[in-house]
Amino acid sequence: MNLFENIKMAFASLKSNKMRAVLTMLGIIIGISSIIMITTLGNILRKSLTDTLNSQGGSKLVAFQISLKPEYVRDYYMTEDLITEDMIENVAERFAEDIEEIVISGGYESGKVRYRREDLDVYINGVNPGYIARTSDEIIAGRYINDSDLARGANVCVISEKQAKKLYGGVKEAIGQRFSAKFLGQNHEFTVIGVYETKMTALMSAMNSLNTTAEDWDTEVYVPYRALTKIYGGSEEAFFAYYAIVNDGVDPTSFCEEVQSYMNNRWYRDNDSIMIRYMTGESEMAMMDQVMGIVSMVIAIIAGISLIVGGIGVMNIMLVSVTERTREIGVRKALGAPNSAIRSQFIIESIIICLIGGFIGIILGILLGNIAGVVIGTVAPPSTGAMVLAVSFSMAIGIFFGYYPANRAAKLDPIEALRYE
Amino acid sequence: MSKTIIEMKGIVKSFYIGTPNELEILHGLNISVPEGQFVSIVGASGSGKSTLMNIVGALDRQTAGHYSLDGIDITKISDNELSSIRNKKIGFVFQTFNLIARTSALKNVELPMLYAGMPSRERTKRARELLELVEMTERSGHMPNELSGGQKQRVAIARAMANDPAIILADEPTGALDSKTGRLVMDIFHKLHKEQGKTIVLITHNPELAEETDRVITLSDGSIVSDRMLKGGAAE
Numbered sequence: 001m002n003l004f005e006n007i008k009m010a011f012a013s014l015k016s017n018k019m020r021a022v023l024t025m026l027g028i029i030i031g032i033s034s035i036i037m038i039t040t041l042g043n044i045l046r047k048s049l050t051d052t053l054n055s056q057g058g059s060k061l062v063a064f065q066i067s068l069k070p071e072y073v074r075d076y077y078m079t080e081d082l083i084t085e086d087m088i089e090n091v092a093e094r095f096a097e098d099i100e101e102i103v104i105s106g107g108y109e110s111g112k113v114r115y116r117r118e119d120l121d122v123y124i125n126g127v128n129p130g131y132i133a134r135t136s137d138e139i140i141a142g143r144y145i146n147d148s149d150l151a152r153g154a155n156v157c158v159i160s161e162k163q164a165k166k167l168y169g170g171v172k173e174a175i176g177q178r179f180s181a182k183f184l185g186q187n188h189e190f191t192v193i194g195v196y197e198t199k200m201t202a203l204m205s206a207m208n209s210l211n212t213t214a215e216d217w218d219t220e221v222y223v224p225y226r227a228l229t230k231i232y233g234g235s236e237e238a239f240f241a242y243y244a245i246v247n248d249g250v251d252p253t254s255f256c257e258e259v260q261s262y263m264n265n266r267w268y269r270d271n272d273s274i275m276i277r278y279m280t281g282e283s284e285m286a287m288m289d290q291v292m293g294i295v296s297m298v299i300a301i302i303a304g305i306s307l308i309v310g311g312i313g314v315m316n317i318m319l320v321s322v323t324e325r326t327r328e329i330g331v332r333k334a335l336g337a338p339n340s341a342i343r344s345q346f347i348i349e350s351i352i353i354c355l356i357g358g359f360i361g362i363i364l365g366i367l368l369g370n371i372a373g374v375v376i377g378t379v380a381p382p383s384t385g386a387m388v389l390a391v392s393f394s395m396a397i398g399i400f401f402g403y404y405p406a407n408r409a410a411k412l413d414p415i416e417a418l419r420y421e
Numbered sequence: 422m423s424k425t426i427i428e429m430k431g432i433v434k435s436f437y438i439g440t441p442n443e444l445e446i447l448h449g450l451n452i453s454v455p456e457g458q459f460v461s462i463v464g465a466s467g468s469g470k471s472t473l474m475n476i477v478g479a480l481d482r483q484t485a486g487h488y489s490l491d492g493i494d495i496t497k498i499s500d501n502e503l504s505s506i507r508n509k510k511i512g513f514v515f516q517t518f519n520l521i522a523r524t525s526a527l528k529n530v531e532l533p534m535l536y537a538g539m540p541s542r543e544r545t546k547r548a549r550e551l552l553e554l555v556e557m558t559e560r561s562g563h564m565p566n567e568l569s570g571g572q573k574q575r576v577a578i579a580r581a582m583a584n585d586p587a588i589i590l591a592d593e594p595t596g597a598l599d600s601k602t603g604r605l606v607m608d609i610f611h612k613l614h615k616e617q618g619k620t621i622v623l624i625t626h627n628p629e630l631a632e633e634t635d636r637v638i639t640l641s642d643g644s645i646v647s648d649r650m651l652k653g654g655a656a657e
Contacts, residue, residue, distance in 0.1 A: 330519075338505070
């Protein structure tokens with residue numbers, strides 16, 4: 001009695017009860033497909049996040065921010081704790097070889113722009129000239145904010161392509177126009193010096209598509225951060241954080257370690273509560289992985305429960321099948337089938353139910369994962385490991401939950417079985 | 422001198438052993454069947470026919486006594502060895518045919534050979550030969566539910582012959598058939614007996630069928646009440 005014959009027999013038996021077989025498989029299908037779906041989705045999210053991060057400096061982008069010392073005595077910031085322009089300049093000079101660009105965002109205000117009879121939302125972002133490197137933006141007309149704009153705190157701005165088209169009827173037409181935005185309770189005027197266009201990565205356009213106004217409007221407007229400082233009425237610049245983009249070939253982590261200890265030694269040694277900490281693109285990635293890990297774990301637990309329930313369903317149906325086929329089992333025994341042959345016949349039937357369920361689940365999971373992927377805009381292959389795991393797991397369920405019914409069939413008394421009506 | 426196929430000495434079968442309801446069904450039967458004999462066992466229901474058949478067919482073990490089949494002592498052997506003996510030495514024919522559902526006539530005939538571990542090609546070849554023997558060749562691809570009772574029983578007989586067993590054990594083979602098809606089935610048994618020299622044990626409560634065989638053993642209340650040899654018993 002070989003395996004192939006057993007498999008053929010199992011398929012014949014499943015074919016004769018298609019509806020039942022499918023319903024039995026359902027639990028397995030749901031369990032396996034959710035595992036495959038979440039791993040596929042994880043890969044997709046990871047890929048698109050990597051794309052997005054790479055378009056904005058990627059792993060070369062690092063951040064330095066003030067944060068609490070482990071032995072802090074107060075849990076709030078004071079003006080003296082902030083990172084000053086001098087500090088950033090000092091670091092930029094000290095580490096000039098390693099740094100490609102310093103990126104600063106000093107102030108972020110939400111405001112309104114009057115367009116015909118409606119108020120459109122804008123965010124006024126006070127930036128330095130290096131800021132464009134950490135965005136996915138490209139200048140398509142005019143120029144970006146330069147050092148002289150920044151130094152003077154000039155009232156100039158860079159607006160988006162959509163804003164230019166809507167407000168001034170075109171990209172070129174926007175240059176030199178006056179851009180008036182109301183924020184902090186007053187109207188402020190800026191001269192448009194440049195127009196940018198955002199090169200969307202898949203993830204960004206997906207996020208954007210959730211925003212209904214994004215169709216013909218962008219909210220981001222860039223001005224020199226000193227222009228904002230003037231509006232605030234301050235004179236000195238200080239920041240919670242700044243970014244740096246490191247040169248090619250520079251290891252971001254060791255660069256960060258150096259800068260972090262340099263800044264801490266020089267300016268924060270005597271601070272009782274505040275120090276500088278760095279974050280790299282990789283650590284963002286690690287955080288994302290951690291979140292995905294937790295989500296995956298939750299789904300895996302749910303899928304596991306579904307698989308166990310599915311397995312019990314398989315066991316139930318196998319018990320029914322054994323009872324229904326008692327007479328057949330009796331005949332097979334009379335014809336000389338050893339117990340082992342009967343046992344393997346039913347175990348293989350149960351394995352096949354689970355394997356078919358597993359395969360359908362894998363296909364369904366890949367499909368669902370990629371449908372979600374299409375929405376996000378990236379398609380990724382499912383993880384091979386998850387598929388191998390899914391197949392072996394469904395097989396294990398087949399064996400585990402098939403063994404008891406199969407053993408019961410094998411141990412039937414042939415005389416009783418033959419007499420069974 | 423032909424050899425003895427069934428050798429039973431002092432066969433006792435009891436149920437509920439060790440309980441107050443202990444029940445002895447067979448009370449020390451002695452039966453000896455030589456090779457090539459067509460023997461029928463008759464008796465009213467409750468006479469112990471079925472119990473005897475189960476023991477002869479190696480489906481059950483006797484409580485006491487000695488039974489050897491085709492020279493093999495099957496008094497104390499394991500379940501798996503019993504399976505193997507059923508597979509190779511006994512061909513069952515049941516009253517209710519007991520073909521495996523949703524399995525073609527050909528595959529049904531192949532089944533005992535499958536359990537015997539015969540290679541697929543040989544199996545199919547032999548199954549076709551056997552179906553030809555019972556004149557069912559053109560129905561070999563049919564499923565049991567597409568066959569009439571007589572046809573089913575012919576397939577079942579072909580299946581019983583699959584591993585060229587030492588005995589064919591037929592339990593009321595015509596019981597579920599009308600007299601005409603029953604006749605046809607009996608003719609096949611006679612043919613197998615005459616042409617192939619098969620040892621056949623026919624269990625029936627129909628005295629007329631029993632009269633066609635070489636020898637009639639009559640059971641009553643678990644004992645043999647008569648054991649007659651019939652001259653020219655095989656009727657055509």
